[in-house]
Amino acid sequence: MASAGRTFGSVEEVSERLGGAGYLSDESIATVVFLAGRLGKPILVEGPAGTGKTELAKALASSTGSRLIRLQCYEGVDEAKALYEWNYKKQLLRIQAERDREWSWEDVEANIFTEDFLLERPLLSAIRSDDPVTLLVDEIDKTDFEFEGLLLELLSDFQVTIPEMGTVVARQIPFVVLTSNNTRELSEALKRRCLYLYLDYPDIEREKAIVLSRVPEIPETLADQIVRVVRSIRQMELKKAPSIAESLDWARTLLHLGVTTLDEGAARRSLGVLLKFQTDMEKVSAKLKIAPRPSDN
């Protein structure tokens, strides 16, 4: 079994290549990714919404030149939706079509439990893939405990047993990224098998670098002001704190408005890009001492 991790030579190389894929990492992110490759372990990424958890997996895929396979979790996701399913309607048709032939049960069984009738779901296709893949299991905290159990088997051995066909062993160990918004505590067993990475909102320097790289036309002083105000807002208690994407939106908006330095007036006109709730808006306006526009009320 080849490991995808051999593609990274050092921690520095990880940050360079993630950077090349448009993802600005920091030292701890790069170290975790590097180790995930070396130890062949999945990465469990936790953190508030909008800090680039999913983005990391995408950048990882493109920087290693592997295919991204994504399993979006939701309440009630099960084996049939995540791993594989027999296409029983097709099987049924097959049986009906071949009704006239005098087939023994063994023949029928051998006939209908084959590749043709197997519906491959993300987890199985990640394991059976010949080319290198990055598997993203998004929002794992939304699943039930039973599903975690299923993942455990898969993540520790990288193999799956299909009763009718036998055991499928991974041809190469894929990079696996699990993300969680921490709506529930994941089981200890799952956490033990993973490398843990907490992605918080980036610090000022890193967020500024992100803004500058994604909105290259922006003057540096404005970017600096933007990230400082955003950080200040994030420290407040809000229904929804601004994510990185929203900082970027705000930067673009200010640019379009022709703002070169951020002051109360400019902030007042564009705060709606950053905040999505009226109550949040009022709180932030009060703290930054900018009166909301009359029309906002």
Added chain:
Amino acid sequence: MLDRLLEFAEALRKAGVPVATSEHLDGMRALAHVGVEEREPFRAALATTMVKNEAHRPAFDTLFDLYFGTRLGPDTAAREEGGENPEEFFEDLLRALSAGDGGEIREMARRAVAAFGRVEDARGGSPYFTYRVFRVLNLDSMLERLMGEAAERGAPSALDERMMREEFEERLRAFRRAVEADVRRRLAERRGPEAVAKHAVRPLPEDLEFVRATSEEIAQLRRAVVPLARRLATRLAMKRRRAHRGRLDVRRTVRASLSTGGVPFETRFRRRVPHRPELFLVCDVSGSVSAFARFTLMFVHALQTQFSRVRSFVFVDTLDEVTRLFEFEDFVQAVDRINREANVVGLDGHSDYGTSLERFWETCGEALGPRSSVLVLGDARNNYRSPGSWVMKALAQKARHVWWLNPEPRAHWDTGDSIASEYAAWIDGMVEVRNVRQLEDFIARAI
């Protein structure tokens, strides 16, 4: 190195961070790839393999610095002997804070501890103290000086000024933390990390006792409480979902069979109308449990945002309904309004469980039914008043569940004016809930 790592893992466990043997091994394997020469990758490698919960990270960082902190060579130690002039040092520090370079601020902290933190001829104990540093360096005036200097460099807008103030406050906090860390490091160097580890690490959020927590610490608990409330809500919802098989739905089954040539392969069932649980919360907010009360209100607030059918009541010596007040999204505002508007003190402001429970029965007795659960939060210290325990009996008969969460250690129940077991006798259970961990257990087991 391996021994050191073993001791480190042991210290983490002592601090309450669960480190499994396999995780410890992973840590070692990780170091084989990353090495220990560079500190930050070294730290990140151990953190990612051994700490799987962000709330445990501060404890990890403190211990990491103790066990793997950089040692001062003899050169630096010798240089430290020279005294510093406080005024000159203050100016240096001002420059460093103004520039805002993290490494430089840490270096200033080291110099500050060496120069001002030392106590001469301290026997056995730590020769360095944080308080001595801050007695010499008055940091209160520092913020104004920083702001003043920044204003001289250019007249910023009011918004900029506020941002700048926040930034400087943050740098000052970083300096304070660095001083504290440096004092710990010096002590660890002298007496070994084990001796320091025991006192250096604050209890993990889940082990923090409500009644002993400062209001600041209680505020930090809110991050832990919201997911708990959500879990309580989902646990109730899950019970409802599991019972999803009802009667066969013939119409939908026939329709589904069309895609399989009329063979009814897929059976469809009628969905049961889920029963909606109701929750009644009755909380003691008197002075004797004030820290707990803050936590209680937090929990109630979190529950009310998760459940649609919660009614909350607070009491001291009489009881008032506060459901309406918690409908405000903002917790601080809600608490503020409860303090002003809730009518909970009728007589003298000492807890009166008897009167309060009787009032609860009067207002809600009718509304209780087989779908309702009642949660009482309080220490059951009744100031030797009439207990009114018949109410608990009546509640237990009408409601589906009645639980009581008591913030006192079990050993203290029924001592003094506590009449815990008099109430506990009638209900599903009285549970000791002194910290978040116990609350978690309660939710996992009981509900």
